[in-house]
Amino acid sequence: MSEPAVQVLLFAAVRDVVGARARTVPVDDASTAGSVLAALCAMHPALAAHVPSLRVAVNGDYVALDAPVRAGDEVAIIPPVAGG
Amino acid sequence: MFEVREGPLSIDEVLGAVTHPGAGGVDVFLGAVRDTNEGRAVVKLEYEAYDTMAVKEMARIGDEVARAFPGVRVAVQHRVGALAVGDLAVVCAASAPHRGEAFAACRALIDAVKARVPIWKREWGPDGPYWINWVDARCTGDHAHEHG
Numbered sequence: 235m236s237e238p239a240v241q242v243l244l245f246a247a248v249r250d251v252v253g254a255r256a257r258t259v260p261v262d263d264a265s266t267a268g269s270v271l272a273a274l275c276a277m278h279p280a281l282a283a284h285v286p287s288l289r290v291a292v293n294g295d296y297v298a299l300d301a302p303v304r305a306g307d308e309v310a311i312i313p314p315v316a317g318g
Numbered sequence: 319m320f321e322v323r324e325g326p327l328s329i330d331e332v333l334g335a336v337t338h339p340g341a342g343g344v345d346v347f348l349g350a351v352r353d354t355n356e357g358r359a360v361v362k363l364e365y366e367a368y369d370t371m372a373v374k375e376m377a378r379i380g381d382e383v384a385r386a387f388p389g390v391r392v393a394v395q396h397r398v399g400a401l402a403v404g405d406l407a408v409v410c411a412a413s414a415p416h417r418g419e420a421f422a423a424c425r426a427l428i429d430a431v432k433a434r435v436p437i438w439k440r441e442w443g444p445d446g447p448y449w450i451n452w453v454d455a456r457c458t459g460d461h462a463h464e465h466g
Contacts, residue, residue, distance in 0.1 A: 243368065245436065246366055246440070247438070247449040250449075284452075287452075287453065291368075291371055291436070294371040295374075296375075296434075310368055310371065310436070315432075315435060316432075316437065316439040316451045317365070317367075317372075317407075317435045318349045318428060318432035318437075
């Protein structure tokens with residue numbers, strides 16, 4: 235059986251910084267939106283400076299950084315939006 | 319109606335989603351692509367969305383606006399993909415028994431869409447492409463080009 239993990243979707247400028255549309259990040263029972271974001275920054279240090287401007291969504295909802303993340307959740311990193 | 323689509327938007331479809339016999343006032347906001355942004359010429363422009371969440375968030379905003387303004391119905395279409403100057407990027411509509419609530423609801427709707435819906439805009443100016451509202455971490459702000 236594979237290790238528990240989440241798929242992290244990357245959009246717009248975040249996708250450009252990381253160089254991919256998605257990354258797989260391992261999770262455990264203590265994982266949160268913030269810990270997933272931190273893990274992504276560890277994999278891609280250029281992202282770290284942008285953290286204050288980033289929001290995290292889990293399964294299509296904005297969440298606080300202390301919100302739990304479980305294996306199989308769809309996590310997305312949301313850079314500053316610019317619709318309209 | 320809360321929709322993200324590639325290709326031209328339909329004002330008629332958005333209006334059709336909010337008009338009904340009890341709606342004496344209908345307000346529409348159209349967001350179009352400008353030829354300049356912050357003093358820079360815009361050559362072309364592209365919108366990208368996290369489609370599933372964008373629709374979900376627009377519907378959530380619609381619920382909030384409907385609760386804040388009883389009797390109001392709202393709808394939104396947002397375009398993604400490559401757009402040209404003058405193209406409609408967003409169409410919002412709100413209907414209500416009277417114009418006051420329709421104007422207020424439409425304003426609340428577009429303001430929340432711009433602040434919350436996961437849609438991004440990349441402009442191409444004379445110096446190349448840039449994501450709107452993204453501050454380049456390498457850019458310290460102590461040099462010549464304009465900052466938003």
